[in-house]
Amino acid sequence: MTNAGDAGDVGVLRSKRNATRYRILTGIAERQPAVSQREVADAIGVTSQAVSDYLKDLIDQGYVEKHGRGRYEVTKEGVDWLLTRTDELREFVSHVSEDVIEEVEVDTALATTAIDEGSTVSLAMGDGVLRATAGDAGSATAIAVTDAAAGEDVGVTDFTGVLDYDLGTVTVFSVPQVQDGGSTTLDPETVADAAADHDLVATAGTEALAATRAADVDPDIRFGTATAVREAATKGLDVCLIAVADQLSAHTGELRDGNVSYEVVDAAEP
Numbered sequence: 001m002t003n004a005g006d007a008g009d010v011g012v013l014r015s016k017r018n019a020t021r022y023r024i025l026t027g028i029a030e031r032q033p034a035v036s037q038r039e040v041a042d043a044i045g046v047t048s049q050a051v052s053d054y055l056k057d058l059i060d061q062g063y064v065e066k067h068g069r070g071r072y073e074v075t076k077e078g079v080d081w082l083l084t085r086t087d088e089l090r091e092f093v094s095h096v097s098e099d100v101i102e103e104v105e106v107d108t109a110l111a112t113t114a115i116d117e118g119s120t121v122s123l124a125m126g127d128g129v130l131r132a133t134a135g136d137a138g139s140a141t142a143i144a145v146t147d148a149a150a151g152e153d154v155g156v157t158d159f160t161g162v163l164d165y166d167l168g169t170v171t172v173f174s175v176p177q178v179q180d181g182g183s184t185t186l187d188p189e190t191v192a193d194a195a196a197d198h199d200l201v202a203t204a205g206t207e208a209l210a211a212t213r214a215a216d217v218d219p220d221i222r223f224g225t226a227t228a229v230r231e232a233a234t235k236g237l238d239v240c241l242i243a244v245a246d247q248l249s250a251h252t253g254e255l256r257d258g259n260v261s262y263e264v265v266d267a268a269e270p
Helices: 004-010 016-029 037-044 048-060 076-105 188-196 206-214 225-234 245-257
Strands: 064-067 071-074 107-111 120-126 129-134 140-144 153-161 169-175 200-204 239-244 261-265
Touching (some): 016 037, 016 048, 037 048, 071 076, 200 206, 200 225, 206 239
Parallel strands (some): 107 129
Antiparallel strands (some): 120 129
């Protein structure tokens, strides 16, 4: 079991247990002297039993002292632990506000024409990539923050309007596991035709890879397919997904979570 003294290795935000310790110690410290277990539980919104379990560990670590019948107080060591974790949180918040949020405010597009810094550009989605064209004729526009020649990446910000594009769809072919026939149960011609009708082909599992090779198809995505297929579809690409049966639910679950339309079809040999 991880103890309170290990929290520095994982950080408060990376461990639910350490986050709860932090809240409990803070709840006690701001209500001292001698706060009760029930008061802490009510303050942080967890059960008394959960607080009791955490308090036993915190007492063992020397971060909390128990006084009389169920009254608690944070020790000097506990205060030091809180200060250290608070410094970590302060650094994280600073990173988010100064680095992450600033990065989010500027997106990257592929220039389709020459673009000058400070000029207005029209935005569109093409082949799964955000594209910027000089001028304001599009339904969505932005301001370029860098110069770019056609084909180069360009930074854009101050977005207005609505980016008009359709989400992609996913066609799913389920491949039985090898003990149930594997790739030999799929019709290679059907797989080849489906691949030709889609922007990308993804395979999940060795049987699925064998099925595409039997159809003389080279898959575009082979690893991390659940996330990659969803991401491709949300960027407007139609994907042909060939997945081994035992991996199918993970992929369709990911698609449902991303509100991506999909269809499971039968490509088995007649």
